[in-house]
Amino acid sequence: MPTCSSLEPCSVLLLAGGRGQRMGGRDKGLVDWRGRPLIAWLHDVARPLSDDLIISCNRNAERYHSYADQLVSDAEPDFPGPLAGIRAGLAVARHPWLLVLPCDAPRVDSALLTSMRRAALPSRPLLLRQGAQWQPLFCLLPTRLLPDLERAWREGQRSPRHIFTTMGAVALDCAEDDPRLANVNSPDLLE
Numbered sequence: 001m002p003t004c005s006s007l008e009p010c011s012v013l014l015l016a017g018g019r020g021q022r023m024g025g026r027d028k029g030l031v032d033w034r035g036r037p038l039i040a041w042l043h044d045v046a047r048p049l050s051d052d053l054i055i056s057c058n059r060n061a062e063r064y065h066s067y068a069d070q071l072v073s074d075a076e077p078d079f080p081g082p083l084a085g086i087r088a089g090l091a092v093a094r095h096p097w098l099l100v101l102p103c104d105a106p107r108v109d110s111a112l113l114t115s116m117r118r119a120a121l122p123s124r125p126l127l128l129r130q131g132a133q134w135q136p137l138f139c140l141l142p143t144r145l146l147p148d149l150e151r152a153w154r155e156g157q158r159s160p161r162h163i164f165t166t167m168g169a170v171a172l173d174c175a176e177d178d179p180r181l182a183n184v185n186s187p188d189l190l191e
Contacts, residue, residue: 009052009095009096009097010049010050010098010099010117010140011052011053011054011089011093011094011095011097011098011099011143012046012049012050012053012054012098012099012100012101013054013055013056013085013090013093013099013100013101014029014042014043014046014053014055014056014067014102014103015056015082015086015100015101015102015103016029016030016039016056016057016064016103027057028103028104029057029064029104030063030064033106034106038103038104039055039067039103040067041106041107041108042103042105042106042108043067043068045109045110046101046113048110049099049110049113050099051094052069052070052093052094052095053067053068053070054068054069054070054071054089054093055067055068055070055071055072056072056074056085056088056089058073061073070092072085072088072089072091072092074088075087075088080158081158082102082137083149083153083157083158083159083163086100086141086149087146087150087153090141090143090145090146090149091146093143095143096142096143096144097117097120097143098140098141098142098143099113099116099117099139099140100137100138100139100140100141101137101138102138104183105138105181105182105183107179107180107181107182108138108180112174112180115172116128116138116140116172117140119170120140120170121170122142123142123144123145124142124167124168124170125140125141125142125145125164125167125168125169125170126140126141126169126170126171127139127161127164127165127169127170127171127172128172128173128181129174130173130175130176130178131176134161134165134169134171135174135181136159136161136164137160138181139160139164139169141164145167148167149163152166
């Protein structure tokens with residue numbers, strides 16, 4: 001079967017538009033980890049993959065600007081969740097595929113992203129999975145799915161996992177303890 005990497009290039013979306021509740025309201029992508037903002041770690045691994053690096057942020061756009069080709073924000077107020085950022089990214093993506101990553105996973109590496117691109121099937125979302133646990137914010141989406149996602153949004157659906165699995169998502173299985181998927185999303189985990 002053809003893979004994403006043999007078909008067309010990808011746009012990349014880094015999700016940094018949340019409330020940062022577990023970080024005491026701090027903008028998670030801008031929190032320092034090992035001397036650098038979390039977003040910088042993701043930028044470094046994603047930048048070589050695309051000439052269309054998008055960051056979804058709902059505040060601090062001036063600080064995120066240097067890490068992206070495009071910035072997007074949620075169309076609705078009050079931080080409606082990661083699916084809102086994914087919608088915004090899909091709407092502006094310049095390539096037929098959108099690689100989505102959360103800003104709080106600084107250990108993601110190029111080998112994992114290459115594996116995702118190789119495992120993608122035409123017209124189907126690809127999600128990482130650890131055991132029985134889907135990781136829907138680590139995904140590769142055909143941008144042509146935007147109308148289906150918009151329809152699900154209008155119907156009140158907000159769960160990326162539910163929507164993508166309903167669309168026939170393909171799983172790329174990772175070890176349950178894969179450190180590359182570890183989220184640095186609380187002050188304790190910054191240590």
